[in-house]
Amino acid sequence: MTAxxxxxxxxxxxxxxxxVADCWLWKNATSDGGYPIVKVRGCGCRLVRRLVxxxxxxxxxxxxxxxxxxxxxxxVNPAHLKASTTAAVSQAAAAKGAFSGVARAAKIAAxxxxxxxKLDMEKAREIRLSSESGPVLAARxxxxxxxxxxxxxxxxxxxxxxxxxxxxxx
Numbered sequence: 001m002t003a004x005x006x007x008x009x010x011x012x013x014x015x016x017x018x019x020v021a022d023c024w025l026w027k028n029a030t031s032d033g034g035y036p037i038v039k040v041r042g043c044g045c046r047l048v049r050r051l052v053x054x055x056x057x058x059x060x061x062x063x064x065x066x067x068x069x070x071x072x073x074x075x076v077n078p079a080h081l082k083a084s085t086t087a088a089v090s091q092a093a094a095a096k097g098a099f100s101g102v103a104r105a106a107k108i109a110a111x112x113x114x115x116x117x118k119l120d121m122e123k124a125r126e127i128r129l130s131s132e133s134g135p136v137l138a139a140r141x142x143x144x145x146x147x148x149x150x151x152x153x154x155x156x157x158x159x160x161x162x163x164x165x166x167x168x169x170x
Contacts, residue, residue, distance in 0.1 A: 008040055010055040013048060013076060023070055024077040036076055048076045053083065065089045106158075118142050124157035 016038075017024035026036035026048055036048035049066040053059055060066050060083040067084045068075045075081075093099065110121070119127075119141060127137055128151055138145040150156040 008038060008051060010052065010078070013038070013052060013055075017076060022077065023072050023075040023080065025072060025074045026076050027074075030074070034073055036074055049081050052076050052078050053081055058083070067092075106161075109158075119147075119151075119157065121157065121159065121161075124151050125159065127151045128154075128157075128159075 014024055016026065016028050018027050019025075029037050029039075029045075031037050031045075031047070037045045038048050038051065040046045040051070047066070049068075050060055053066060056078045065084045065086060065088075066081055067089060068080045069082060070077075070080045072080075090099075098104070123141060127141070127148055130137060134145040134148040134152070137148045141148070147156065
């Protein structure tokens with residue numbers, strides 16, 4: 001005997017939320033991006049915001065983003081939801097600095113290096129501070145000496161956490 005997901009209604013959605021001020025903050029499962037999701041019988045997982053708009057009679061078009069007017073990522077209060085456009089979502093994210101900045105570049109670089117890199121930022125700092133030659137350090141860390149030279153020169157493995165980085169400190 002298999003368990004079936006219960007029938008989802010606006011009331012069952014509200015019951016699965018914490019009411020904080022006038023927001024309904026979802027307290028159950030979320031997507032990888034942190035958005036509220038729920039398992040619906042016969043449909044798999046669905047985004048709760050889209051279901052809420054369906055329940056109140058203003059459904060979003062397929063692939064159309066549903067955003068909150070309150071700015072709370074977990075809010076599913078129908079009064080705070082509206083269908084938007086991808087362009088509007090991108091513009092709002094850009095206004096918050098999502099597509100620019102040193103911190104974003106550092107996060108992307110760290111992610112790209114994380115899985116396959118022989119080095120990490122701590123090892124790069126050790127290399128940068130070492131007085132040993134490039135070939136000696138290259139042999140120790142198992143990398144090419146050009147990698148060591150680039151770290152010492154400050155052209156790779158830049159330490160964005162250093163408060164003096166923007167001033168040219170390595």
